[in-house]
Structure formats: structure tokens, C-alpha cells
Amino acid sequence: MNCSDITELAPLYVAGDLESEGAAEFDAHLKTCPTCMAELETQARLDARFREALLADEIDVRRVNRRIRELIAAGSSGSVAPPPRPNSGRWMTAAMGIAASFLLVAAGYLLMPVHVARVYADAATDHQMEVVEHRPRPWISDRSQIAALAEQQGIQVSLPLELASNYHLDRAKVCPLDGHLYLHLVYSDGPREFSLFLRPRDGQHLTGAIRGFANGRFLRDSSVGSEHISSFETTHLTAMVATDEPSDAALLFAKAASAALQD
Amino acid sequence: MGQAGPSRLCLPLFVDGIATIVTVRQDEFERIAMPHSRSLLRVARRLAFDPATAEDLVQETFFRAWRSFDQFQAGTNMRAWLFRILFNLFYAQGRQKSTAPTLVSLDAPGRETEPQSPSRTSLVEVAEISNALEELSSEHRTVLLLAIVEGFTCREMAEILSLPIGTVMSRLSRGRQALRERLAPTAPKVWEARAGAGRARKEMG
Numbered sequence: 001m002n003c004s005d006i007t008e009l010a011p012l013y014v015a016g017d018l019e020s021e022g023a024a025e026f027d028a029h030l031k032t033c034p035t036c037m038a039e040l041e042t043q044a045r046l047d048a049r050f051r052e053a054l055l056a057d058e059i060d061v062r063r064v065n066r067r068i069r070e071l072i073a074a075g076s077s078g079s080v081a082p083p084p085r086p087n088s089g090r091w092m093t094a095a096m097g098i099a100a101s102f103l104l105v106a107a108g109y110l111l112m113p114v115h116v117a118r119v120y121a122d123a124a125t126d127h128q129m130e131v132v133e134h135r136p137r138p139w140i141s142d143r144s145q146i147a148a149l150a151e152q153q154g155i156q157v158s159l160p161l162e163l164a165s166n167y168h169l170d171r172a173k174v175c176p177l178d179g180h181l182y183l184h185l186v187y188s189d190g191p192r193e194f195s196l197f198l199r200p201r202d203g204q205h206l207t208g209a210i211r212g213f214a215n216g217r218f219l220r221d222s223s224v225g226s227e228h229i230s231s232f233e234t235t236h237l238t239a240m241v242a243t244d245e246p247s248d249a250a251l252l253f254a255k256a257a258s259a260a261l262q263d
Numbered sequence: 264m265g266q267a268g269p270s271r272l273c274l275p276l277f278v279d280g281i282a283t284i285v286t287v288r289q290d291e292f293e294r295i296a297m298p299h300s301r302s303l304l305r306v307a308r309r310l311a312f313d314p315a316t317a318e319d320l321v322q323e324t325f326f327r328a329w330r331s332f333d334q335f336q337a338g339t340n341m342r343a344w345l346f347r348i349l350f351n352l353f354y355a356q357g358r359q360k361s362t363a364p365t366l367v368s369l370d371a372p373g374r375e376t377e378p379q380s381p382s383r384t385s386l387v388e389v390a391e392i393s394n395a396l397e398e399l400s401s402e403h404r405t406v407l408l409l410a411i412v413e414g415f416t417c418r419e420m421a422e423i424l425s426l427p428i429g430t431v432m433s434r435l436s437r438g439r440q441a442l443r444e445r446l447a448p449t450a451p452k453v454w455e456a457r458a459g460a461g462r463a464r465k466e467m468g
Binding site: 007008010011012015016017042043046047049050051053054055056057059061063064065067068069071072073209211221223247 | 300388410
């Protein structure tokens, strides 16, 4: 891949559209070409500035939501009632709900490039089940034991005890995601929690749209169902943040984690 | 008498069943579609400029989505589906506007907005970016909003806008260049120069 290819394919790379092979070639070129790397960094910064400004421009949806609900309620009780589905019943609804859940999970695998789709989907599932739903798992809460567990997993950096101002390291465990072992750290500010998954970097390319640039690293973003994943790579680590809060929260947590994980 | 019993029983059950289905369907719509109203309104306001027109556009989008909700396939991208409806409506309205008189809304949409919470991004920055965005063509504004703010991939944008993916990529590159000229005019533009040289080569060839 040469510089002209990079120029042409940059929109796909930044949006996370490139297939894994193409993305790996793109990565390889960036490592050897400071001009292209600098250009992509400038673009990532400008994108982040543009996105943050437009997201900061808060809008009130209460009125439009109220009008939509009124329209739907009027339509449902009047002449535009939706056609009934066959074999109605609560059991049917429950079955459809279960089927929809399976489809949503399947979509998580199908809609993203294959080799990273699983790691993001697995991280989202882990966060949902183990953190949001609090399913019983063998967590470690003692910080010296957490540090020992990290070292055992080949993670040589000191783990941040506080992140994003008021989130503290609450607990940890090891979990398999897409066939690799990750250290799953949970940070909590009391009512809210987010997950940070870490493992030694081994050359696997993380895809997902580039949504930010912090500490010399690209921050990538993916959504799986209601979970948002933001990922980045340090010199020695692959890191993913998972949260059930809006995607800009995932990016903020990832920025904080990136700043704290200096290796 | 023996036949009257079941019909008396069945009718209320049938009516109750329909009501249950409608309620469940509304709940489902509320759960998977309504959370996206903010995204749609954000983009609509940047497309339509006039807040009342933007609200009407979003309202109509959701009403059409509700009426076609049976056609939505569970597990596919609801947000992309809603945006596709919104852009179909926007372009259709654009065509109508060329022949129809402009209607002035008597609503005052700005008055109901929530107080602005303190933000990390300054008002000056928001104004500067907003001005730069308004100066761009509608095509460039659209792809920049969908890609950078709403996080759609090029493939998803091609679906939403019913365009070939190459057109989306080209608009995105040129839109980014145009934005950069306005926001960071002194930054070196290596890719822009390369793209220009590439276009010149193609034209000469």
C-alpha cells in the first residue's frame, strides 16, 4: 500500500469500514510513513473537535418526543391501527423477545469486521452480564491481589487506581474474550460502573471507527446493542473500555485510561 | 345456547389480544426507536437550519417509521433505518419547496429548550464550528454529520443516502478538506494535494 492508496482509503479506515487485511496493511504503512501518520492525526483531531462541538450543542427533544407519542397513540387508537400479528399472546411476545435478543447478539457478530467483531461483542456481553446485571463471578477486590493478577497476565504497567476524576478501581477478574485472556477491571463512582479490559498487545489489529486521538493513540469506537466500546493500543497493551452509557462516555473513559496507561 | 357461549367469550378475548399487541408494539417502538430522536433532531437541525422545520421532519420520520414498523427487521440497524426515512423525507420536501410557498411556523421552538448545562466545549468553539458547517454544501454537511458526529460507516451512509460507496467516500474526503480549510487553514494539506494531483492525472489520462 502506498501513500496514494492511503489517501484514497483513509475515509474507510477512519470509519472502521476496511476489512481486517486492508486495515492491517494500512496500519503497516502508517508505521513507516510519518507524513501519512501526521496527516491522519491532524484529521482525527479535527474530527474530534467537530464532533465535540456539535455534541456540546445540547438540544431538547422533549417536545418533539411528546408530539411523536401523541401521533402514535392517536394512530393506534384510530384509523391507522397497525395490522394484528397472527397467533397473538403473551407467550408469543416473550418468544419474540428472546428471538430478538439472539438476533441482536448475532447482529453484533455480523455487522462488524469478523475478527474484531467477536472481541467487541464478547466485551459487551461480559460488561452487560457481569457488571450491569451483577451476575455472580469470582471477583478480586484487594488491590495488591489485582496487581499480582495483572502481572500474572503479562501486564507490566501499574494499573490506575482512579480514572475520569471520581471512578475508582473496584474489582478485577480474568475473562476470555474471542479466545484471548483479558484482565477485566471494573471502575466505579458508586452508582455507575465501567469496564476496562487489558491484555498484552500481540499485533492483532483493532478496528472500529476512529473517534479521537489522545496521548499519541487513536481511540476507536464500536457499539454492540446498548453497550459502547472504545478501544486503543499502547506500546505494550490492547485496551478496551465498555460502558452502557452513551458512546461519548466510552470515549471519555478511554481517554482517561489512555492518559493513565503510559508504557 | 351451546354455540352462543364461545362467541361471547372469543370477542372480548380477540379485542383484548389486539389491544395487547398494539401496546407491546408501542413498547417495542418506544424501546428501540425513540432513543434515537435526539440524534435525528441534531442532524435535522443542521440540515434544515429552521428549528421548527427540523422538528416537523423528525416527527414525520418517526410517524412513518411507526406505520412501517412491521417491515423493520429485528436485529438490523434501527438508527440507520430511521435516518434513511429522514433523508427520503428531507429530499422529497426539498423538491416540494421549490414550488410551494414558504410557510412560517408560529411555534417558538427555542423557548422550550432546557437550560444549557456547562460544557467542556466553549460557546465560541461551538459557534465557530457551526459557522464553518453552514458554509459547506448540503452534500458535504450531510456526510460529515453522519460520519463524524453520528458515527455511521461509509457502507451505512451509502445505504442511508442511496448512494454508491465511492460517492460517499469522495464526498467525505472533500467535506473534510473543506472543513479543514475553514477551521485549520494553516495546517499542511498533504492528502488534499495528492488527491488533486490524482484527479489531474485522471483528467489528463
